[in-house]
Amino acid sequence: MNHNQPVYTDNDPQNELVTLNLGPTHPATHGVFQNVLQLDGERIVSGVSTIGYIHRAFEKIAEHRPFYQITPLTDRLNYCSSPINNMGWHMTVEKLLNIKVPKRVDYLRIIVMELARISDHIICNTIIAQDTGATTTFLYLFQFREHIYEIYEEICGARLTTNIGRIGGFERDFNDIAFAKINKFLKEFPVALREFESLLNRNRIFIDRTAGVACVTPEQALDYSWSGPLLRATGVDYDVRVSEPYCSYDEFDFEVPVGTSGDIYDRYLVRNEEMWQSVSLIEQALEKLKHEPAGIFHADVPDFYLPAKEEVYNNMEALIYHFKIVMGEIDAPKAEVYHAVEGGNGELGFYLINDGGRTPYRLHFRRPSFINYSMYAKMSEGMLLSDAIINMSSMNIIAGELDA
Amino acid sequence: MAEVNNSSVIQLLADRFGAKVSGVNEPYGLLTVETTKDVIIVVLTYLKETEGAKFSFLTDITAVHYPDTKHIAVVYHLHNMVNKIRIRVKVFIHEQTPSIPTATVLWNGANWMERETYDFFGVKFEGHPDLRRILNMDELNVHPMLKQYPLEDPNRVDKKDEYFGR
Numbered sequence: 264m265n266h267n268q269p270v271y272t273d274n275d276p277q278n279e280l281v282t283l284n285l286g287p288t289h290p291a292t293h294g295v296f297q298n299v300l301q302l303d304g305e306r307i308v309s310g311v312s313t314i315g316y317i318h319r320a321f322e323k324i325a326e327h328r329p330f331y332q333i334t335p336l337t338d339r340l341n342y343c344s345s346p347i348n349n350m351g352w353h354m355t356v357e358k359l360l361n362i363k364v365p366k367r368v369d370y371l372r373i374i375v376m377e378l379a380r381i382s383d384h385i386i387c388n389t390i391i392a393q394d395t396g397a398t399t400t401f402l403y404l405f406q407f408r409e410h411i412y413e414i415y416e417e418i419c420g421a422r423l424t425t426n427i428g429r430i431g432g433f434e435r436d437f438n439d440i441a442f443a444k445i446n447k448f449l450k451e452f453p454v455a456l457r458e459f460e461s462l463l464n465r466n467r468i469f470i471d472r473t474a475g476v477a478c479v480t481p482e483q484a485l486d487y488s489w490s491g492p493l494l495r496a497t498g499v500d501y502d503v504r505v506s507e508p509y510c511s512y513d514e515f516d517f518e519v520p521v522g523t524s525g526d527i528y529d530r531y532l533v534r535n536e537e538m539w540q541s542v543s544l545i546e547q548a549l550e551k552l553k554h555e556p557a558g559i560f561h562a563d564v565p566d567f568y569l570p571a572k573e574e575v576y577n578n579m580e581a582l583i584y585h586f587k588i589v590m591g592e593i594d595a596p597k598a599e600v601y602h603a604v605e606g607g608n609g610e611l612g613f614y615l616i617n618d619g620g621r622t623p624y625r626l627h628f629r630r631p632s633f634i635n636y637s638m639y640a641k642m643s644e645g646m647l648l649s650d651a652i653i654n655m656s657s658m659n660i661i662a663g664e665l666d667a
Numbered sequence: 668m669a670e671v672n673n674s675s676v677i678q679l680l681a682d683r684f685g686a687k688v689s690g691v692n693e694p695y696g697l698l699t700v701e702t703t704k705d706v707i708i709v710v711l712t713y714l715k716e717t718e719g720a721k722f723s724f725l726t727d728i729t730a731v732h733y734p735d736t737k738h739i740a741v742v743y744h745l746h747n748m749v750n751k752i753r754i755r756v757k758v759f760i761h762e763q764t765p766s767i768p769t770a771t772v773l774w775n776g777a778n779w780m781e782r783e784t785y786d787f788f789g790v791k792f793e794g795h796p797d798l799r800r801i802l803n804m805d806e807l808n809v810h811p812m813l814k815q816y817p818l819e820d821p822n823r824v825d826k827k828d829e830y831f832g833r
Contacts, residue, residue, distance in 0.1 A: 315802035322787075323811060327818045358695060488725050488776030501748050599694045601744060601755065603726075614744070616731060627729040629744075634727075637779035666802055 280308055283648075287316050291652045293390060294662035298640065298651075305647050310640040314633075318666040325626040329591040330356050330567070331430060333626070338424035340630060341664040344383035344607040345425045346375045346415070351604035354509055355613040356430045356567070359600045364562045367555040368432040369511040370548040374445065375418065375427055376510070376604075377541040377548075381452070382411045383607030384492075384534040384541075387659035391531055392463055394653045395472040404459050407452050414448065417441035431568040432561025442549075449546060456538060463531075470528060477642055477654040479525035487638040491609025491631050493658060496533045497525030503605040510604075515547050527657040566593050591621045608632050608659055632664035671719060671750040673698045679719055684710065690757070699755040704767045707741075707758050711773055714745055714754065722747045722754055728770065728780035730788040734814045737762050739788055743770070762813075766791040787812035 286297035295316040301308040321336045328336070337348040350372050357364060385408050393401040412422040417440050419427040428434065463469045479489075481497040494501055502519045504512040520536035522529030561568055565584045574581035587593050597619040603612040612629030635658055643651040673693055680688045680700060688710065690701035702710050714722045722745035731740045736759075743756040760767055769792040770777040781792045782801040789810035792798055800807065809816055 315800075315804075318802040320811065323818055485724055486775045488774065488780075499748075506748065506751050599699070601695075601697055601753070610726065612727060612744070614727065614729060614742070625731045627727070629727045633779065633783075634776060637776060 285648075287313075291394070292655060294660065294665075296655070296660065296662065296665075298643070300643070300648070300651075302648065305649070307643045307646050307648060307651055310643045310651075312636065312640045314636070315666055317662050321667045322626055322628065325623055327622055329588075329621050330595065330623075331569075331588070333623070334428075335424065335426050337628075338426055339663050340628060340667065341383070341607055341611070341632065341661045342423055343386050343659075343661055344379035345423065346379040346427045347383075347604060347606050348611065349425060349427050350376055350510070351602065351606070351611050351613060353428050353430050354604065355600055355602040355615055356595075357562075358602050359595060359598050359615060359617060360430075360564070360567065362431055362562050362564050362567075364432055365555075365559050366511060367552065367559045368561065370552050370555065371433060371437060371560065372428070372510050373512070373515070373548045374545050375415075377544045378411050378414060378445075378448075380607055381538050381541050382408045383659070384538050387607075387657070388459075388531055388534050390656045390659075391473070391527065391653055392469070394656045395469055397463065397466075397469065400459055400462050404455060407448070407455060410444070410448050410452075414441060414444045417444060429561065429568055431564040434569075436558060436560040445545065445549070449542060449549075453539075453542060456535070456542075460535060464535075472650075472653065473527040473531060473657075475524070476527050476650045477525075477646065477657070479638075479642070481525070483638070484525060488634050489609065489638070491606065491635070492530055492533045492537065493525075493635055494609065495520065496522035496529040498523055503603050503610050507603065509602070514551070515544055517544055517547075527653055530657045594619055594621050603629070606631055606664075608661065608664065609635060628667055630664045630667055632658075632660045633667070636660050636665055671721070671747060671752055673752070676720055676752070676754065679717065680710075680713075683713060683717075697753050697755055699757065701757045701759065704758050704760055707756070708768045708770065708772065710756065711743065711745070711770055714756070715773055720747070721749065722752075724748055725770070725774040725776050725780075726753070728777055728784055730784045730790055730812075732762065732788060732812065732814045733759075734762070739765050739790060741767055741784065741790060760790070765789055766793055768793050769795040771795055786810070789813065 281302045283300045283302050285300055286292050287295045297313040298310050300310045325333050325336060334349055334352055337352045338345040340348050385404050389401040389404050415425050416422055418437055419425050479497050481499050484494050484497045498521050500519050500521050505519055517540045520533050522533050569588055570581035570585055575585045595617050598617050600615045601612060603610050609631030611631055614627040615623050616625040618624040642654065676698060677691055687706050688700050688702050692699045714720045724746040726744040726746045729742050731742060738759045739762050741758045745754050758767060767790060769781060779801060781795055782799060784790050785792060785798055786800045786803050787810055
């Protein structure tokens, strides 16, 4: 936020600002963002962010849907890591209903969530590289996002908006192909990630473009309620997985990488290191799975977990539960819950108020992209336009999560 | 460093504010208190800055509409990251006169959270530097998250909730 603007005399013809509409559909902004910038040459004097272009009223819709129908809405928040949103929502409802899920489900969930984190960070870091001019790294690492989507496909059948899992566990067990694909990914991805790092980490052009650009102090970051990799890049070691462990994260051995200056380079390094930690978490989870009884993939909650189809056709009780769940005849207790998970971009919170009915009375998503992005216009002041572009890439603002 | 937990914070608030902080509750372990709009900024400042509370991180601001009691609850979630403890502060204001002092004096992050709350509930945050709609279009003349506004067009007959199990 340094204001090193040139000084003009009163009647200097250059003493005129240019208004630039960056967005809403500018190819450099990777999403529907509009920023009306006042430019002095290439330097941004001030900016106003306009958001809401893909607002879909999810909080209102959620008030009219039973819990299991809200999962597809959460997919569409941060659609780059939808499994984390799905799991966060399931865990919120499980907290509301006091459901204890089996350990095996926790480990399977961690595998899916960490894969989602990797795919989220792949997108962010490769796009930083792309915007600094390195298309090779973008295309090279992006194929692993495709491999992750293939793993999702084996688990749930979908790729982007996954709707993985159900309240109480998963809709089906991971099949052998899924495990084979996860193992293959764990073998191949570290090689590619190491190459990706060797192309960029000490790359002079990359460092010149990113180091010392858009520095944020920890005080500023906390003042703007930042969370996630952006906050950690400033040096604050806040990670929901460690601070309030959910889903058995406390049993795992992993590190929370932090940066020092909060600039774009630090954000990039933090995200890269988190991918390494995620790989290690998946390996640990696969190891722990070997000690769990096979075939368990959901908790025993007949009121909220749809019974298997063959049960429904052959078993009276299962048919009744199926009917009651689908027709929404099962009420949840009156309660108020806040549950947070560490999303790809930071603390993803679900604030759920239930008045005893089958739909939430109020559901609020604490969306990290929305909250992180509020500093963007202020940060851009005094910055070069080209730096502001990579600054936006490095914040990994996902339009779906921004607008809900 | 002294232990900070729910009971120590409850004690701290009771000593400082007495009856002005009421409705103490701990649903699912998250300390919840209610206060009034004339002291909300004092309470938030106290929670943010006092030794033994230090809820220096603003997690979220949102609102809930209760048409039965004609109230809108403005809900603040604060977080003490060092002691790993959260607090939820609620202020009930009347739905006809929804106004409350702004928390942007304490956190810049409150800016957009309050704009969102204004956009959807019509809560006017007094002293907010830029209280405009944020997600909805400027021309919208309602605050859509209020309970009186239905999700779907009420005149349609083919989309009754009962047909969809809700």
